[in-house]
Amino acid sequence: MFADVFFVEPWWMQLIKSLVIFLVVFNLVPITLLAERKLLGRFQARYGPNRVGPYGAMQPLADIGKLLGKQQFAPRHAQHFLYVIAPCLSVIAAAGVIALIPFGPTVDIFGTETGLYGIDVSIGILFLFALGAVSFYGLMLGGWASTNKYSFLGAMRAAAQLISYEAAQGLALVGVVITAGSLSLVDIVEAQAGMWYFIPQFVGFIIFLIAGFAESNRPPFALPEGEAEIIGGYATEYGGGRFANYYMAEYLEVVVISFLTVTLFFGGWHLPFGIDPPHWVDPIVVIVKAIFFIFFFIWIRATLPALRYDQLMSFGWKVLLPLAMLNTLVTAVLVVTLN
Template sequence: MIATVGYFEPWWIQIIKAIVIFAVGLQLVPVVLLAERKLLGRFQSRYGPNRVGPYGAMQPLADILKLLTKEQFRPTTSIGFLFALAPIISILTAVAAFAIIPFGNTQDIFGTKVGLYGIDVSIGPLYVFAFGGVAFYGIMLGGWSSGSKYSFLGAMRGAAQLISYEVSQGLALVGVVITAQTLSLTGIVTAQKGMWYVVPQLFGFLIFLVASFAETNRAPFDLTEADAELVGGYNTEFGGGRFASYYFAEYLNVIVVSGIVTTVFLGGWLLPFGIHPPGWVDPFVVLFKMSLITFLFIWVRATLPRLRYDQLMSFGWKVLLPLATLNTLITAIVVVATH
């Protein structure tokens, strides 16, 4: 049931796991980046990047090299230390949230029991929300310290958007937690052995997905950077490595949210119809499901137009929040009635 290891893994395994998580996260971001640009090209009847390497596969490498070798500059109106600190906060919280996603159950690797996740905390999803809350300061401080109107407006929108949709996102997960009766993410996965929660918690799944689009500042909720109105939003004044940090954090957040959806609603490493592959297949199952959700993110971005700001607010508070509350209430009643 609840993973047998946790705090009792040897210290060297925890260090190796930290390095592996950071490396995997670092590798996934360029892949998602390339996939997004290629797919957006296809959605819009064009080729997408196809010059660097075979099929344009080296494009992210070229992008990263370009960004990292650019000159670091900042506007004279900006506030120096906050301007440098803000991208660091963004990237730090994104990587920290990635640590919680379980890629498999406890495995025996060379006689040592290793959980295929960074940590399995007893507070589960609350850990993600805690880092999500801190991630807000990355956007807010970045926009505020730039000393530019566009950045400031983007940051303010980001602030209002994040606190509005965080509530619905959290409430959508409460339904799952009530059904699984545990907060541990590995516990939630093993509780889905009979049926993935996407079926009994369909409304929770949809609400969580929509709220996640807003939380990760992705289209159609990308009002923080709305390039038609705000040039680039909160990161208008950022260039070079700092812009790369923001970009990295945004895509890592998409990956983390895909991981949470996979874990909480799509059965994590479990396969349907009782198929039981050997343990080393588990991470690939999780990665496959995550890539499906990431594809959905890109698909939605290519399909839907951006909302207007007041539409975003009234949708969050007047539609999504009541639905999420109702979902939690009905789930609680059903669980109590069937016990």
């Protein structure tokens, strides 16, 4: 019934490391929030926020404080339970993925064998997609429970977009799985010791990245929100703390997809040219690589205009999905013939 877990630490070590991992990754969210606004400013030859605290460093705190200080309200006709639970689902689904991200191999901390990751399950990538599917519910239920036509239309749009791109994303990862011969994320990173997968799986990497943009509703795929046509999309009726939850889930997605790109295609904690630092450096290597991809997310947002909805759909189904299938096929044939 449960997936195999390769390695289990004592309970207190699990508690400590889960706390550390979640605190580190969660704190990347407000940093991403600030970095986005500062970097977007720079990309447009302006400063970005610089009033709150030194260099505007307290801006996310002020934003979040403002949102949390607002009155909690719900539309009178909303399905109250679902309306309340939907943003939480979004955050939980995004945060759950953090547990799978490997920051380093198994190391010896004060005489206790510890894996520098939340949990190493044998079905890693499937688990990832299961959580991705749960995050649909966050958007869908939020849009539906609001009992508002714009929320509902936005939710339909978001769901259509996520399902379309999840297919391509999943197929893009099949290539990685075939090459590594394992679904476990730790095994995939270990298998990249010789060569990072973005070289043999370049097409897969591009597809994964593009689908990642669509999955996290980032520009140029930020269609679930559209001021002109559907106002705030599925989040139209949300305000205050609940809106902050959706917002946080979106940025958490960005962080998580950056970490996954590093894990699956950029060799996790490995460094190129045979550099082999001590194991305490490994988490830093992973985080620095992930920060590069977070920067890339922002860079893309500053560059590309939004797609039209029909372009989004035809790109997903007519370009990315066939390309991902072809990539899987070629990878499979190559792996079979070479081995």
